[in-house]
Amino acid sequence: MKSDKTTTADLSAQIAKSIRDQILSGALLADDRLPSEAELADQFSVSRPTVREALKRLAAQSLIRTERGAFGGAFVRRLSYGEAQTQNITTSTLLLSMNDVRFDVACEARYAMERACTVLAAKRRTGAHLAAMRAEITRQATPGLSDETFCASDVALHRALVDSAGNPVLSYQLAGAVEAMQPLMNMITFTARSRERIVDLHTRLTDALEARDAAQADTVLADLQAYTLDLGQGVMAARAARREKHHADSPVEG
Amino acid sequence: MKSDKTTTADLSAQIAKSIRDQILSGALLADDRLPSEAELADQFSVSRPTVREALKRLAAQSLIRTERGAFGGAFVRRLSYGEAQTQNITTSTLLLSMNDVRFDVACEARYAMERACTVLAAKRRTGAHLAAMRAEITRQATPGLSDETFCASDVALHRALVDSAGNPVLSYQLAGAVEAMQPLMNMITFTARSRERIVDLHTRLTDALEARDAAQADTVLADLQAYTLDLGQGVMAARAARREKHHADSPVEG
């Protein structure tokens, strides 16, 4: 008759939840100091190791930071865009890798979101954004680049595109979608010819932004999506085959 | 001379990172069992509490689950869309609430992303999606609804819109953006007239989807964004005033 699942959960999880709720509700503000581990242990009537486990849980979510020494302790952490992005990327990457998400699905989601910022980007892009994008394009044209380096540069270019929309919240959200795709992209072998094609599309994309032509940027992104999808077909097939081998139950589909 | 920051970090953080890397790299697959706490303690030459702290960190990120009993232990967790979404929402909510993000910025990001899925939604929406949206519209037209309930229904409608794009990755990413806005939206007092206007826009949005008219859906979303922004101006002003009072250094603006 254990209807309430929260009461059955670990003590450290309960304590973590309790403190997390206080942070989310605003009862604990950024840079506030939590009671010491000993005091928390008293308050919750548990041992210090249990309190510590709870605090580590919160630390793993970047909700608190701890400082050692006399007036140290656990402090509510002001979550920065960078940290939030890092966590978002970790979660997204894991989600994609653990669920055998199809390349085309992830690709579609990514480009749908990227195309969401063409209008803003065309309006707000600065010279610095364009310069960053052109720098990546130059790098991508360098002969002898490894596939990983090429992909990393691709991600950097797309992040510059997203940033050029001038909306930090949008950047934060889209960074997860773009970066999480990298492991999938890294599986692709980029031939010299495909790189040439991509560099060309990237150039046209940057040109469109420079001309503040949102429609053109959108068109180029659509082309890029189609081409990426094309390149990824091999990856898709390989993943599908692997899944089939794992499951070995549905030899449907020719 | 502590140049390397990772070596200075907590042992539990190091161990957590080590295991996390193994999961991310694929060395540990979903449902794989980790060594027992005692074995891990041996391997890393630390005590069991330290190992436990590391495991709690991973548990907080939904990377592992633990089972008690004879053949229990820590197992690599297959991250589901739902869990990933929950984490994403938590992080996004926290980010917005802790950084005094301006209402218009968050709103712009949210609608930019939502508009990203109008094309797909118009193509793939099913009767179930439309029904879900209309059900929320009906609820929103109910007199005497609290602002919170109205907002919650608003979120539900927008999630149905997002889901109608038929791309789980897109749904996952956008859920964070939409849900994270709710605390900000909850601050708005919705008058009877503003509700009427919103219900009207929602209806037109659903109609557009039913007609598979992506352009019209996009237009309605733009209108909705403009109206939401308008309603949020009061919130923005209040937040700005609070910030000024906190800082109390720039008495500009009359």
Added chain:
DNA sequence: CCGATAGAAATGCCAGACAATTAAATGCCT
């Protein structure tokens, strides 16, 4: 053949102690 029971393996939790770190307080010398 089935059910009860004991054993084993693992996590969950606790108590107490010591080490390491850091800021403040103190004291000393100039």
Added chain:
DNA sequence: AGGCATTTAATTGTCTGGCATTTCTATCGG
């Protein structure tokens, strides 16, 4: 009186050892 070294106190980090609880397995008895 002021600046520097030293002590002190508070706090987190870690370890040892143990007990409680849960859950699967295997054994034993009916």
